Amino acid sequence: MFGLPKMLQIPSGPWNPLSMDFITQFSLSNNFDSILVVVDRFSKMAFFIPNHGTITSLELAQIFISHVFSRHGIPQLKISRDLSTAFHSEAGGQKERVNQILEQYIWIYKVVKEELESKTRRFKKYADRNRSITPDFQPGDKVLLASKNIKTTRPTKKLSERWLGPFEVIEKIGSHAYHLKLPLQWKSVHPVFHMSLLEPVNQSSIPNCNQLPPPPVLVEEQEEWEVAQVLDSKLKRGKLWYLVEWKGFSEDPERTTWEPASSLTNSTDLVKELHSLYPDKPGPIT
Structure with missing residues (x-):
């Protein structure tokens, strides 16, 4: 084996120095097809920044300002790309290892996503067997x-x-x-x-088929029939009573009943309508 080991500078603190590399030739996603990997050699913290393969030096500088300099200050860049080799511990091997980890993350994400989509399609297939398309109801239906x-x-x-x-x-x-x-x-x-x-x-x-x-x-957990109309009022032993027609029984006059005013607290609009039509009838004391 040729080549003597060469010791890298020992990091003096967070983000001093750092290493960087590009992972390229991804499928296009949101107009991005590559990832810029920036690694802090001191803490091993890494940034994975999406970009495109035709990035210029000016765009790269803007990315560093937005993602690195704005958070950690200006670092020292002291590793040349010419010394970096994949699957090797010298020079930029640290970022190469991070690249491998990132690629594993992406592969796992892709596999899990495909499995979830497959399971979702199967679930929908069996769930739809007992379902039908709901009619598109319109206002007034x-x-x-x-x-x-x-x-x-x-x-x-x-x-x-x-x-x-x-x-x-x-x-x-x-x-x-x-x-x-x-x-x-x-x-x-x-x-x-x-x-x-x-x-x-x-x-x-069916002609003349009446609904039940x-x-x-x-x-509020208490039984109550719905009032269709308030027909009349009277005073009985000093108490106010109303003649009520119940909803669903309008064709059966015998089902109208006299009810105390206290039972019509949820039908005040119908009570007011009666007194507006017949102001001389007995009503609540105002």
């Missing part, structure tokens, strides 16, 4: 809402209605959710739902 996240008055989930509604679509939120117009009594329920909880309303083709009355809704 009527939809049914799955009841699995809504507490009902049934003693068990098995006896609960599978679908509630119909409800009107107000707007689309993002790509997978919709804002629905919920009853006033549902003020404790957030009105935005994922598309997987919605179904389009299919109109019956909706089930009672919940207001």
Whole structure:
């Protein structure tokens, strides 16, 4: 073996001196196809700076100012490129070793990324077997809402209605959710739902087929039927009562009931509407 060993300068402190090298001929990514490796010989800290293979000396100086000088000051550059050889411990062998480590990182990243993409494609393939494309609901469309996240008055989930509604679509939120117009009594329920909880309303083709009355809704975990209209008012033993028509029973006059004013705290708009049409009827004391 020819050539006597030559001792390199012992680093006097962080980033004094440093070594640098280029790794080139990568596939183009974000307009970059090479990496500038800058290594601190004292601490072994390294910068991996993306760039392109046609970099000029002026661009290289700007990279050093932005990534090295601005953080660690001006270093001493004392290793000539002519003395550097790969797979050798002398001269610039330290940065060559860092280059090998970086290439291992890149290879591992590439392999892991390909494996994750493959697993994701397989997962999507099997998941899509039990799914269909969701209709693109538009504002004003009527939809049914799955009841699995809504507490009902049934003693068990098995006896609960599978679908509630119909409800009107107000707007689309993002790509997978919709804002629905919920009853006033549902003020404790957030009105935005994922598309997987919605179904389009299919109109019956049977003539004069009436929809079944909706089930009672919940207001803060208490059962409450939805008020359709306030028809009349009266005073009974000094207390104010209202004649209420319930939503879903408008075709059955016998289902209207007299309710105390204290039971209509969630229907103040309908109460105000009654008194604006009939100002002479008994109303709340103001």
